[in-house]
Structure formats: C-alpha cells, structure tokens
Amino acid sequence: MIFSLSVVISSLYASDTLLLEQAKQNFAPLPKTFPSAQYTMMPEKIRLGKMLFHEKRVSIDGTTSCAKCHPFSYYGADNLEKSRGNFGKLNPRNAPTVLNAAGQVSQHWRGDRKDVEEQARKALLGKGSFGAPSNEWVEKKLQSIEQYRILFKKAFPNDTKPISVANYAKAIGAWERTLSTPSRFDEFLEGKTNALTQKEKTGLKTFIKTGCASCHSGALLGGTMNQKFGIVAPYWEYTKSKKIDEGRYNVTKKEDDKYLFKVPQLRNVAMTSPYFHDGSVTSLQEAVKIMAKVQLGVDLSQEETESIYLFLQSLTGKLSQDIVTVPILPETN
Numbered sequence: 001m002i003f004s005l006s007v008v009i010s011s012l013y014a015s016d017t018l019l020l021e022q023a024k025q026n027f028a029p030l031p032k033t034f035p036s037a038q039y040t041m042m043p044e045k046i047r048l049g050k051m052l053f054h055e056k057r058v059s060i061d062g063t064t065s066c067a068k069c070h071p072f073s074y075y076g077a078d079n080l081e082k083s084r085g086n087f088g089k090l091n092p093r094n095a096p097t098v099l100n101a102a103g104q105v106s107q108h109w110r111g112d113r114k115d116v117e118e119q120a121r122k123a124l125l126g127k128g129s130f131g132a133p134s135n136e137w138v139e140k141k142l143q144s145i146e147q148y149r150i151l152f153k154k155a156f157p158n159d160t161k162p163i164s165v166a167n168y169a170k171a172i173g174a175w176e177r178t179l180s181t182p183s184r185f186d187e188f189l190e191g192k193t194n195a196l197t198q199k200e201k202t203g204l205k206t207f208i209k210t211g212c213a214s215c216h217s218g219a220l221l222g223g224t225m226n227q228k229f230g231i232v233a234p235y236w237e238y239t240k241s242k243k244i245d246e247g248r249y250n251v252t253k254k255e256d257d258k259y260l261f262k263v264p265q266l267r268n269v270a271m272t273s274p275y276f277h278d279g280s281v282t283s284l285q286e287a288v289k290i291m292a293k294v295q296l297g298v299d300l301s302q303e304e305t306e307s308i309y310l311f312l313q314s315l316t317g318k319l320s321q322d323i324v325t326v327p328i329l330p331e332t333n
C-alpha cells in the first residue's frame with residue numbers, strides 16, 4: 001500500500017518534471033521589464049509616459065487618449081470588435097492589449113510598426129486614432145501646458161527641445177516597457193510545478209501536443225513571428241468575418257505575405273475578448289477550436305478545447321498597483 005502510493009506519487013512527480021522540461025523548451029518566464037538597446041528607461045521618463053498614455057488633449061476631438069482604446073479595466077484592450085477613434089471613427093482592426101506588448105518582435109497585427117515607440121509616435125497622426133493634423137500641432141498643445149514643460153525637461157534633461165513628438169513616444173514607450181504581468185504560469189516555469197492545477201497542466205500538455213506552441217512560443221506565447229492565418233483552410237469560412245483582410249500583403253505587396261499576421265501573444269488572452277485581427281470571434285473556446293482547425297487541420301474534442309481554455313486562463317497575470325492607478329494630469333493653462 002505504502003509502496004504503491006509512493007510509486008503513484010513518484011510517477012506523478014516524474015510526469016510533472018517532464019512537462020516542465022517540455023514547457024521550458026517552448027516558453028520562458030516573463031521578464032520584469034522589456035528593455036531596449038536603443039531607448040533608456042529613467043523613472044522620470046516612465047512617469048511622464050504613464051501620464052501621456054492617459055492624455056487626450058493631444059487629439060483632434062479632445063476625447064482620444066491611448067487609454068481610451070487600451071483601458072486597464074479591460075486588461076489594456078477595449079472589448080470592441082474594432083476600436084473607435086476621434087469623432088467615433090471606426091478602426092480597421094481590433095485593439096490588442098498594451099500589456100507585455102513591448103516584448104514582441106514588432107507591433108500591430110501586420111507587424112508594420114517596429115517597436116512601441118514607433119507605434120506611439122504614429123498613433124498621433126493616425127486618422128482613426130488621435131487624428132492630430134501635424135506633429136507641430138501636438139507639440140504646441142503640450143507646450144501650452146506648464147507642468148508638461150517641466151516634466152519633459154526632467155525626463156529629457158539633455159535635449160535642447162525637450163517637448164517633441166519623438167520624446168512623447170519615447171516616454172510612452174518607456175512606460176509600456178514596464179507593463180509586465182507575470183502569472184501562475186511563470187511560477188510553474190520557474191519550477192513550482194504545483195502553481196498550476198492538474199487540469200491546467202493537462203491543458204498545457206494538450207497545447208504543446210496539438211502544435212500550438214510551434215507558433216505561440218517564447219515568454220509571451222506569441223509575438224515572435226508572422227504566420228499565415230488560415231494555413232489549412234481560409235480563415236473567414238470559420239470566423240465568419242464580414243470583410244477579408246489580406247494582412248501583411250497590404251503592407252509589403254508581396255504575394256507570399258497574403259493573409260500573414262503577427263502571431264499574437266496569449267498573455268492575458270482570457271481577458272481580451274473579442275478575438276482575431278477583426279474581433280470576429282467572441283468566445284475564447286471558439287477561437288481555440290478555429291485555430292486548431294485552420295492552422296493545424298485538427299478537430300479538437302470538447303474536452304481538449306476546454307482543457308486548452310483552462311490552461312490559457314492561467315496566463316492571466318496580476319496588474320500592479322502602478323498599472324491600475326490613474327494618474328492625475330496637469331491643469332490646462
């Protein structure tokens with residue numbers, strides 16, 4: 001009796017160790033921040049970046065900030081199929097979360113922004129986002145607010161012209177580079193195998209065995225490469241998308257890039273419905289089923305789908321106090 005119990009325990013232990021090894025080959029714990037070789041992360045810059053993320057006075061209609069489309073109440077996404085920008089303008093795609101986004105190889109569904117800094121800089125003039133008429137217009141707005149003149153100077157002490165759109169983007173980028181949200185999955189990867197429930201471990205096993213990790217890998221379970229959406233079958237037959245998006249093809253005009261999208265990260269994915277580049281699918285279980293079908297040609301059983309779904313929930317991280325506290329913005333002068 002005692003002998004068989006210890007056999008069971010040691011084989012359970014062995015299977016946990018094996019799963020941990022497999023997981024480590026495919027994934028990695030989230031880093032505490034996402035530094036860049038090009039940009040520094042001084043505290044003054046990060047603090048200013050957090051304020052600017054919530055700043056709507058740089059938009060043409062005075063109502064649009066980054067936080068409008070990436071509120072943390074919805075884990076840095078907006079829970080809409082497609083975002084609404086200045087004067088309610090409809091964006092062509094769904095808003096991914098800003099949490100952990102800085103850790104990806106590129107930004108946007110089509111990977112057409114190099115890093116979070118380029119993303120932030122270009123959002124200002126984006127017709128569907130801030131709709132600012134020019135960089136000079138934005139700089140004038142910021143310049144008119146006394147406290148920003150002080151804060152930009154502190155964040156960029158060596159610049160002769162501290163207030164600029166480039167520095168707006170660098171400050172926001174520095175803050176975004178701090179938005180890391182580790183979860184129980186990271187504890188598991190660090191060796192604490194009981195950080196995941198048995199069901200979540202089964203889900204992790206199914207995720208790897210089915211082939212999901214061939215694309216959704218690394219610390220973010222995605223964000224490392226572009227891939228075709230709909231390798232085995234046209235995606236829109238399953239997502240019921242109303243409009244077919246040709247993906248990266250529209251950026252590069254290369255035939256090989258047709259229907260290519262960045263493999264999205266899966267950190268916090270349970271919190272950021274609806275799914276896919278056009279927000280065409282509301283249910284995460286449905287999104288998992290479609291992925292298996294159109295990317296891998298696999299028909300997942302209900303049990304397997306649920307099991308992957310449970311595993312994905314373990315990727316929901318804790319938002320730090322700094323992330324969820326709204327900053328007080330400077331008075332209008």
Ligand code: HEC
Binds near residue numbers: 067093
């Ligand atoms: C009108 C809504 C809206 C506003 C305002 C907005 N975003 Fe976005 N954001 C989106 C949408 C939609 C996308 C996806 C665009 C695409 O892929 O074509 C996106 C993409 C991103 C991404 C890429 C994430 C990824 O995984 O690829 C980041 C980072 C981001 N936004 C940060 C910001 C920041 C910082 C600001 C403010 C400077 C901002 N956004 C303003 C809607 C918005």
Ligand code: HEC
Binds near residue numbers: 210213231261
């Ligand atoms: C061949 C690469 C590849 C494989 C394999 C793959 N995916 Fe994906 N996955 C993608 C791409 C590309 C997208 C983005 C699709 C789009 O444009 O909306 C995506 C999107 C997703 C999304 C939606 C995320 C969001 O924020 O909207 C989920 C969930 C997902 N995949 C889970 C899985 C699961 C679970 C598996 C295994 C059954 C899997 N993927 C297998 C490439 C892949």
